[in-house]
Amino acid sequence: MSDAVAPVTPIRHRVVVIGGGNGGVSVAARLRRRGVTDIAIVEPRGAHHYKPLFSHVAGGTARASETVRAQRSVIPPGVRWIRDAVAEVHPEHHAVSLSDGTRVEYDQLIVSPGIQLDWDRIPGLTTALDTPAVSSHYRFDLAKKTSRLLRDVTSGTVVFVQPDGPASCAGAGQKPMYQACDYWRARGVLDAIRVVLVVPTRSVFLAPFDAELERKIAEYGIELRTSTTLAAVDGETQTVTLEGPGGREELAFDVLNVEPPQSAPDWLKASALPAEGDDGGFVEVDPETLRHPRFPDVWAIGDAAASSNSKCGGALRKQTWAVAENVAAVLAGRQASARYDGYGVCPFTVSRSSVVWAEFDDHGAQKPTIPFFRGMYRESRLSWIADRHILPWVYWNLILTGRV
Secondary structure (H helix, E strand, C coil): CCCCCCCCCCEEEEEEEECCCHHHHHHHHHHHHCCCCCEEEECCCCEEECHHHHHHHHCCCCCHHHHEEEHHHHCCCCEEEECCCEEEEEHHHCEEEECCCCEEEEEEEEECCCCEECHHHCCCHHHHCCCCCEECCCCHHHHHHHHHHHHHCCCEEEEEECCCCCCCCHHHHCHHHHHHHHHHHHHCCHHHEEEEEECCCCCCCCHHHHHHHHHHHHHHCCEEECCCEEEEEECCCCEEEEEECCEEEEEECCEEEECCCEECCHHHHCCCCECCCCCCCCECCCCCCCECCCCCCEEECHHHECCCCCCCHHHHHHHHHHHHHHHHHHHCCCCCCCCCCCCEEEEEECCCCCEEEEEECCCCCECCCCCCCHHHHCCEHHHHHHHHHHHHHHHHHHHCCCCC
16 A cells, blocks of 8 residues: 555636735725626635724723624625635746645635744743733733733832834834823823833934824933834843944833734745745735736735835725736736725824824825814824724724725
């Protein structure tokens, strides 16, 4: 009797979508609404998260249960869910290999796996997350830990860190900080807490919005460290090493909340899809059509795309529209004419009841949804209501169903 294992028979779909997050589900739903059939989503996780609310969970203004639903409940009708992880992509053969050995072939491939959190790139960070004083609201379970830490602190030093390099909604690293400061001020303990914000950029965010954010930073008495990165963490001694314009500095902390370094998933880095020399491993795309220049049956959206815009959910909404239009056109034998305009947005929760609504293009200039209302970026209670209450409803009921 032979010990040889029979090869797994390949499966094939007209459209294969890698990733069942915001981008993958919504682009599949848009395609179905355009009459495209035979679509499959490859996604290993059984839970789907609305990640913009993680900062609200960490800041104590949302429950963790509001951010999660069963993955099966958000898969669009008529779309096949392949619950497995991608191991390799073979664009030259129009195929994807899964972790169980299955080969999935496609006519059109949409790459939307999100971004990889590279905890190990900061020495000591991975082990420090298991210690009592270190957390990160970029992970679902740790967002709840961050909330407890910020709620209970009454004195000492609290450090918030944004990473160097590409990141998913990088400004979200600041959001729990502002909410916590507002909470501490209401409790009468803010003056006893030293708050330090570490950002790798030369200013707190982007020029059109810096003054509004700096006003809140001054109001709360936050120490802003620009052009500074996190070099190491020691969770046992509760110290961080910062690398800034003046060299290295050791800083003791009582609470540390870290937005980790990020990059494309390892399997994507190892493929032929990134541009030559792209250390982050993101998929090379035309910034407007989001089509791969060397593999015309491959498209990429969201955090995994090497597009020119900021990586954020607001960008995804417009990207999924463009890619759905273009893929549907190509499948029908027409030209891909839809264009993504570089839009990005970051709603900064600058208190527990107000938001600075920052909308911008891929050059960092203001790009308000309402063109004549350029003051939308001012601190606003109405923007808080939209961010905290309206957008989650829109996400679950309209975005994931391909309606907006």
